[in-house]
Amino acid sequence: MVGNGDYMLAALKRYFGFDSFRPGQEEAVGAVISGRDVMAVMPTGGGKSVCYQLPAARPGTFTLVVTPLRALMRDQVRHLRSRGIPAALIDSGLDEKERAEVYGRALSGELRILYVAPERLHAPDFADFSHRIRISLLAVDEAHCVLHWGSDFRPSYMRIGEFIDSLSPRPVTMALTATASRTQAGEIRELLHLADPVTVTTDADRPNLRLTVVRARPGERLEAMIAWAKRHKGSGIIYKENRKGCERLAETLRSEGIDAMAFHAEMRDADKKRVQDGFLAGHPRVICATSAFGMGVDKPDVRWVLNDGPCKSLEAYWQEAGRAGRDGKPADAVLYWSPGDWRWLRHAAWEAKSRAEESGDPSRIRAAQLMDSRLDAMSAYCETRRCLRRTILAMFDPPGTRRDDCSNCSNCQADGREIVKKPASNPYRRRRTAPETGEGQGEPMGRESIRIACRYIANIQRELGHGVRPGVLAAALHGSTRRSVTEQGLELIDGHGAFSTRSRPAVRNMIGTLEAIQAIDTRTGLVEPGPLFDIYLTGGNR
Structure with a gap:
């Protein structure tokens, strides 16, 4: 192990420019090099990528990384190439000839690391390639997506374990996420078929984040978010649940003189890159985004994150809130909610369970059945009078862990549970008038x-x-x-x-x-x- 330790520190310095590891990194890298599976839960900004990129730098090895977003793949490949580690990606933008060229580079030993989406694993050409090459390490980055997305609109996540089992010899497998509670970490281990993994968990606390929960109706939330973006300087992210909501909110913010743009999955890749690169450079100052935005985006100086409504789980909320203040400086995470939010969230959970049952896939069905309990935890966070930080961290801390109240969240300071006062005006409100239809009360509908x-x-x-x-x-x-x-x-x-x-x-x-x-x-x-x-x-x- 001395030799491994010497190699790890030398490689860390050579490829990444660091003299020492962050908490959890050395244990995770050492386990992989020793041939052990790893389940790593490390906070946003904690250096998860190094845990698989460092072993991938070893000569004579090949690492396959499964990750959810093309933008994330491209950022990582660009980053690795700049540090002298041969890397590539395969996505839907590559044609058959281009994919064959990447496969050839990997088979010849030229590539150290290849990024793909979970949907790629069972494509015929990739299945053929994966059985012709020895995969030293298979890393599932953003592994919480196995639970959050696998039960519904990206069922390929549920088949990653099956893919791993099909490989011979079986590679060392690593799952990495910033937000998996103790329960969820166990579910991820089971779904990915990890074999007696080394579990690496670092403190999930982000003490520089001030947490606030505000109960407010949708129209009142809009007024509150406009006021917040005007009052608070620095870069910010506002999370919405759907594409139209992002676009409309960005348009409204711009009409109020706020430098804002939308980001969502249905945008063209060129537009996504333009908005993301601009945000990293400081323009736009505010991003109105769906949950996909932020994964792998290295912008440490985001000063605030607002959520226009609850997430589908408390773990997912902590992931989004954690994108603020990665530089360690004070930052805010504000969650707006109203009782009506739970109606559509419960309905969405019901629909996901129905689709899972129709698929007949036991893994999808089991994952979908857990959605209600996750919504229960999210609802409890919104309505609790306890310290918000303690409420969240209780999901991540080992049993028996005791924490004091943070004295910094809206509950501890007793200013966040108040209902937002009704605004004097609302950009979306219209004067009510009865329609002039020429119909009487009892007449048919014209x-x-x-x-x-x-x-x-x-x-x-x-x-x-x-x-x-x-x-x-x-x-x-x-x-x-x-x-x-x-x-x-x-x-x-x-x-x-x-x-x-x-x-x-x-x-x-x-x-x-x-x-x-x-x-x-x-x-x-x-x-x-x-x-x-x-x-x-x-x-x-x-």
């Missing part, structure tokens, strides 16, 4: 009324990113301000009260009419656009 109702449904989809229950939609169209309407901010959305002059039963009957003519679909329990929605929205008919 074309103009259908268009008005569809427009309100479209506005809800754009604002919230999801539908609402039929009864809640009927109440909102009638102008109700009952709790189920206001907790989702429906009274702030253009179209609320559009049919306030009609009777309640008449408005409820309208929902059935909209479904009968296929303008809406309520089979999931929520009102979603139906097959003919766009036709009715523009005023057409069947």
